[in-house]
Amino acid sequence: MTVRRGFFLPVLLALLLLAGPGRAAADDASRSFRGNAASPGCSNKFQLVKVKNWVNGSEGTTLVGLSAAFGASLPATVNEARKEFSVLTDPLDCCSNVTTKLTNSIAIATHGGCPFTSKAENAQAAGAAGLLVINDSEELYAMVCNENDTSINVTIPVLMIPQSAGKNLKDLLDQGARVELQLYSPIRPVVELSAGFLLIMAVGTIVCSSLWSEFVACEQVDEHCNQLTRQEGPNSGTNHRQEKEIFEISAKRAAVFIVVASVFLLLLFYLMSSWVTWVLIVFFCIGGIEGMHSCLVTIFSRIFKEWGQKTVEVPFLGEVLTLSVGILPFCTVFAILWVVYRRSSFAWIGQDILGICLMIRVLQMARLPNIRVASALLSAAFVYDIFWVFISPLIFHESVMIAVATGDSSGEAIPMLLRIPRFFDPWGGYDMIGFGDIILPGLLVAFSYRFDRAGKKGILNGYFLWLTVGYAVGLFLTYLALFLMDGHGQPALLYLVPCTLGLIVVLGWIRGELPDLWNYGRRSENLVEQV
Numbered sequence: 001m002t003v004r005r006g007f008f009l010p011v012l013l014a015l016l017l018l019a020g021p022g023r024a025a026a027d028d029a030s031r032s033f034r035g036n037a038a039s040p041g042c043s044n045k046f047q048l049v050k051v052k053n054w055v056n057g058s059e060g061t062t063l064v065g066l067s068a069a070f071g072a073s074l075p076a077t078v079n080e081a082r083k084e085f086s087v088l089t090d091p092l093d094c095c096s097n098v099t100t101k102l103t104n105s106i107a108i109a110t111h112g113g114c115p116f117t118s119k120a121e122n123a124q125a126a127g128a129a130g131l132l133v134i135n136d137s138e139e140l141y142a143m144v145c146n147e148n149d150t151s152i153n154v155t156i157p158v159l160m161i162p163q164s165a166g167k168n169l170k171d172l173l174d175q176g177a178r179v180e181l182q183l184y185s186p187i188r189p190v191v192e193l194s195a196g197f198l199l200i201m202a203v204g205t206i207v208c209s210s211l212w213s214e215f216v217a218c219e220q221v222d223e224h225c226n227q228l229t230r231q232e233g234p235n236s237g238t239n240h241r242q243e244k245e246i247f248e249i250s251a252k253r254a255a256v257f258i259v260v261a262s263v264f265l266l267l268l269f270y271l272m273s274s275w276v277t278w279v280l281i282v283f284f285c286i287g288g289i290e291g292m293h294s295c296l297v298t299i300f301s302r303i304f305k306e307w308g309q310k311t312v313e314v315p316f317l318g319e320v321l322t323l324s325v326g327i328l329p330f331c332t333v334f335a336i337l338w339v340v341y342r343r344s345s346f347a348w349i350g351q352d353i354l355g356i357c358l359m360i361r362v363l364q365m366a367r368l369p370n371i372r373v374a375s376a377l378l379s380a381a382f383v384y385d386i387f388w389v390f391i392s393p394l395i396f397h398e399s400v401m402i403a404v405a406t407g408d409s410s411g412e413a414i415p416m417l418l419r420i421p422r423f424f425d426p427w428g429g430y431d432m433i434g435f436g437d438i439i440l441p442g443l444l445v446a447f448s449y450r451f452d453r454a455g456k457k458g459i460l461n462g463y464f465l466w467l468t469v470g471y472a473v474g475l476f477l478t479y480l481a482l483f484l485m486d487g488h489g490q491p492a493l494l495y496l497v498p499c500t501l502g503l504i505v506v507l508g509w510i511r512g513e514l515p516d517l518w519n520y521g522r523r524s525e526n527l528v529e530q531v
Contacts (some may be wrong), residue, residue: 047185049065050185053179053180055178068158068160070143071154081183082129086169087105087182089126093125094118095122106241107130108173110133116158120154121154124156132181133162134170137168140162143160157189194430201474202433203468206358218317249369258384263341268414272502286418287361297321297323333515342415351419371508378501385494390398402489440496441471441497444467448467453462461511463504466504
């Protein structure tokens with residue numbers, strides 16, 4: 001029970017490239033803030049701030065803001081933070097002497113009219129315990145000092161909150177509600193275990209895909225096993241050679257993938273909307289259903305061998321496994337339920353299961369024939385990754401890759417990535433890695449395993465183990481760069497390609513096997529042509 005993949009797989013690979021490079025990032029309250037301290041008084045490090053609020057004694061939803069580069073720092077825990085009443089300033093922009101009594105209160109002012117430092121000094125002069133500025137947009141950016149400010153005397157905490165959250169507070173105060181605020185800035189843990197789990201998931205997917213055919217699908221060197229259809233009988237519907245379609249990547253196809261992925265990326269950047277994202281969700285679900293179906297049929301056929309012998313006649317498909325027909329509805333319902341609950345807190349589990357099954361299937365269907373093609377594909381993806389993450393902001397005023405990954409203003413994010421919640425981070429969010437960052441290096445790791453098996457190499461004198469370790473090291477370096485760059489999105493292939501492709505080239509050169517790796521599979525093709 002399969003579909004023809006001659007067209008679907010190349011398109012799917014190009015779409016997976018969209019979600020791959022540059023997608024190892026933290027999807028949380030961290031973001032890129034504009035502005036730098038411009039005078040000695042601007043000495044504070046910007047802090048993300050949590051704003052707990054109570055309206056007439058009832059606790060509301062905690063808001064997120066950003067502190068200024070001047071003023072007092074905020075406590076790290078909620079127990080250290082004081083609960084203060086909030087008061088609207090008069091004038092509302094707080095650009096002149098404030099007539100409102102602000103003693104021991106959190107002053108709330110609007111954006112614009114004068115420098116932030118002037119607002120803070122006016123609020124402080126009126127006795128405020130802190131200043132909360134309502135931004136005129138949903139984006140938060142750093143409040144810094146003017147170049148002419150040589151001495152700043154602000155000793156109260158100053159922060160900004162988004163327009164929608166600030167408007168709600170302002171409306172409540174206008175209606176006479178009693179609003180209390182509590183400001184604090186939790187410290188993010190240096191090491192987050194979710195990144196380690198994500199690394200294990202990525203490495204495990206590649207290792208599982210590489211070993212799948214031999215240890216799970218009982219595929220021998222002659223590839224006589226078939227998980228979906230019987231070999232015997234005239235009514236099989238499709239022979240094994242057709243069923244076992246392998247999409248071998250060539251250097252030309254590698255270049256086409258990169259070009260098509262770049263075109264798709266630009267289209268998504270300019271045409272990003274909910275319906276475009278829905279198209280990607282449909283592609284993801286189709287691929288996930290196919291991948292889960294294939295994996296489950298293979299596993300159950302392996303465990304319960306008698307189930308792998310029972311067949312049923314299906315219109316248009318011929319004779320297929322009964323097990324295959326029974327599992328397909330389960331996979332379909334699983335994908336539909338994920339779509340329905342994709343915004344729930346637990347949706348990441350379904351997304352990761354579908355994604356891992358999809359990647360295992362793709363790595364079984366697509367293959368690199370040798371290091372020559374691998375060098376062309378991964379080198380092109382390396383440049384593609386760096387360009388769309390780091391260089392594209394110089395042309396398009398923002399990172400095209402990151403804008404597409406987050407869904408921009410469409411309200412939807414593309415699903416072609418693995419993600420896991422930051423369980424121990426007080427700011428929440430997710431650690432993520434795109435499918436392309438797993439599939440592209442995974443193709444090379446899978447090739448190294450086939451090369452080792454054909455050459456009857458051991459674990460230590462082969463390449464598979466070392467490339468698996470190299471991939472793990474590359475992914476570790478990616479997350480280390482994320483930490484050092486304060487959560488700014490990183491092009492993962494910048495680190496993964498040198499740690500995989502670079503490693504196998506160096507090892508092959510040291511061992512004197514680089515020509516064999518480079519031309520693997522070509523000699524047999526030449527012999528066939530001669531015959």
